[in-house]
Amino acid sequence: MKRIVLSGTGSGVGKTTISTGIMKALSDEFKIQSFKVGPDYIDPSYHNCATNIPSRNLDSFFMSDGQIRESFINGMKQSNAKYGVIEGVRGLYEGISPVNDIGSTASIAKSLNAPVVLIINSRSLVRSAAAMILGFKALDPEIQIDGVILNNVKSQKHYLKTKTAVEELTNTPVIGGITRNPDITMQQRHLGLIPAVERETIKDMVEKWGELISENLDLDMIREIMENSDNNINSEDTTPIWSPNTTKTKTKIAVPFDEAFNFYYRENIEALEANNAKIIYFSPIHDEQLPDADALYMGGGYPEIFKKELSENKPMLKSVKQFSEDNHPIYAECGGLMYLTKSIDNMPMVDVFNYESNLTKKVQGLSYTIAQVTQENPILPVNTEYHGHEFHYSKVEYTGNNPNDFAFKMKRGVGINGMYDGLLKNNTVASYIHTHTACIPEFAYNFTQKALE
Structure with missing residues (x-):
C-alpha cells in the first residue's frame, strides 16, 4: 500500500493547499485515497473535491496503533486506491504532549511506516532552511524525511539558492517550490477554513491548485518516494475501530447534511451502516420535516452562520422537537447541540433544552477531551471513559445546578459548564x-439498539 505523509514545520505553511493540489494532480492519472491527521472535518472536504473519494481521519489520541493501521488499510481497500496521501496537522511533531508523539503527525508516520515530505515556509530563508530540516531529522531518527517542498519562495533565484542549501547540507531532495501567490489563499472563519460544501467555486479552485502543483513540483519524485515506501504494513497487526454487528434487524438513522451541518467522520457513518443502519440524509434548512427514521444523529457544523435560515424553518424545528418528545434516540455534537437549544443568538431553535446558546468572540473550548459517562444515554453505558475533542466559539447558557442534567463528566476539556457535558x-x-x-x-451498535428499542 503505497503511501506518503505531507507534513509541515508548523501551522500556516500551506499544507492544505499543497496537499490538496498534490491529491488533485495525482488523481488526474491515478486513484488516490486521501487522509487527514487529527480532528478535522474541513480539510477532508477539500480532499474529497480533489479525489472524488471520501477522505478519512487518522489520530493517535483517538486510535491505537492497530486502529490507525486498520483505518488506513480499510480506506485503501474500499477505494481500491493506488496511493494513499496523508495530510498532516500543525507541525510534524506537534501533539497533545511536549515530549511524546500522541496526537502528532509523527505518530501516524511511525504507525504506518510511511515516508514524510516536509513543507517549509521558506520566506526569507536560504541556509536556515537547511538548519531547520536537520533539526527535524535529528529529533526522531525513526521519522523518514524523504523530501522537502519550499513554499513562499520569492523568485526562481531564491528557490535555486535554497534548493542548493537544502540538498547539499541535509542530503534531502527538494521536490519543488511554490512562489508567493495571494490568489491561492483560502478564506477562513472562526473554526478554520470555510467547508467545501458552502463554496460553489471549490471545484475550480482545487483545479487551479492541481495545475499549480503540476507546474511547480516534481510529481514523478513524489510517486517515486511512495513507490519506495516499505510495503510492510502488517494487516494482522490491526485493531477494529467498531464493534461487529450482532443483529440482523435494520434501522433508519436520519443525518442532517447541508450548509449548516456537515461535520462527520466517515468511519462513524460506516460503523452505523455496518450495524444495519440505513442512513437518510436531509437538510434542516431546506426540508420541512424529518424523514421517516428511528433515530437522529446530528453532527456539527456552522448553525450559527445559518441561524436565520434554520430559525425560519418552523416546520422542521417542530418536527425535530416532536421526534425528541416521542422518545426517539437523538445524539448531537456541538452544532447539533446548539440547534437543540432554545435559541442561537436570540434566534429561536428547536428548544429541546430550554437554554440559550450564543456565539462568542473568543474560543470557549479547544482541546482533546476525556469524559466519564455518568448517566444512561443512547450511545454509552454508565462508567465508560472515552476520548473526543471540542472546538467551539459558542457557549450554552446553562442556568441549572443539577449534575443529573448531564450524561458526561469532563476529565479533560471544558464541555458545557467546565465540569459537565452531554445535556x-x-x-x-x-x-x-x-x-x-x-x-x-460500541457507539454504532449501542445507538442502533436504542433505535430498535
Whole structure:
C-alpha cells in the first residue's frame, strides 16, 4: 500500500493547499485515497473535491496503533486506491504532549511506516532552511524525511539558492517550490477554513491548485518516494475501530447534511451502516420535516452562520422537537447541540433544552477531551471513559445546578459548564464533544439498539 505523509514545520505553511493540489494532480492519472491527521472535518472536504473519494481521519489520541493501521488499510481497500496521501496537522511533531508523539503527525508516520515530505515556509530563508530540516531529522531518527517542498519562495533565484542549501547540507531532495501567490489563499472563519460544501467555486479552485502543483513540483519524485515506501504494513497487526454487528434487524438513522451541518467522520457513518443502519440524509434548512427514521444523529457544523435560515424553518424545528418528545434516540455534537437549544443568538431553535446558546468572540473550548459517562444515554453505558475533542466559539447558557442534567463528566476539556457535558432529556443527549468510532467502538451498535428499542 503505497503511501506518503505531507507534513509541515508548523501551522500556516500551506499544507492544505499543497496537499490538496498534490491529491488533485495525482488523481488526474491515478486513484488516490486521501487522509487527514487529527480532528478535522474541513480539510477532508477539500480532499474529497480533489479525489472524488471520501477522505478519512487518522489520530493517535483517538486510535491505537492497530486502529490507525486498520483505518488506513480499510480506506485503501474500499477505494481500491493506488496511493494513499496523508495530510498532516500543525507541525510534524506537534501533539497533545511536549515530549511524546500522541496526537502528532509523527505518530501516524511511525504507525504506518510511511515516508514524510516536509513543507517549509521558506520566506526569507536560504541556509536556515537547511538548519531547520536537520533539526527535524535529528529529533526522531525513526521519522523518514524523504523530501522537502519550499513554499513562499520569492523568485526562481531564491528557490535555486535554497534548493542548493537544502540538498547539499541535509542530503534531502527538494521536490519543488511554490512562489508567493495571494490568489491561492483560502478564506477562513472562526473554526478554520470555510467547508467545501458552502463554496460553489471549490471545484475550480482545487483545479487551479492541481495545475499549480503540476507546474511547480516534481510529481514523478513524489510517486517515486511512495513507490519506495516499505510495503510492510502488517494487516494482522490491526485493531477494529467498531464493534461487529450482532443483529440482523435494520434501522433508519436520519443525518442532517447541508450548509449548516456537515461535520462527520466517515468511519462513524460506516460503523452505523455496518450495524444495519440505513442512513437518510436531509437538510434542516431546506426540508420541512424529518424523514421517516428511528433515530437522529446530528453532527456539527456552522448553525450559527445559518441561524436565520434554520430559525425560519418552523416546520422542521417542530418536527425535530416532536421526534425528541416521542422518545426517539437523538445524539448531537456541538452544532447539533446548539440547534437543540432554545435559541442561537436570540434566534429561536428547536428548544429541546430550554437554554440559550450564543456565539462568542473568543474560543470557549479547544482541546482533546476525556469524559466519564455518568448517566444512561443512547450511545454509552454508565462508567465508560472515552476520548473526543471540542472546538467551539459558542457557549450554552446553562442556568441549572443539577449534575443529573448531564450524561458526561469532563476529565479533560471544558464541555458545557467546565465540569459537565452531554445535556440529557427524553432519549436525547447533546454535547460539545465530537467523537470518533475508534474512541467508542460500541457507539454504532449501542445507538442502533436504542433505535430498535
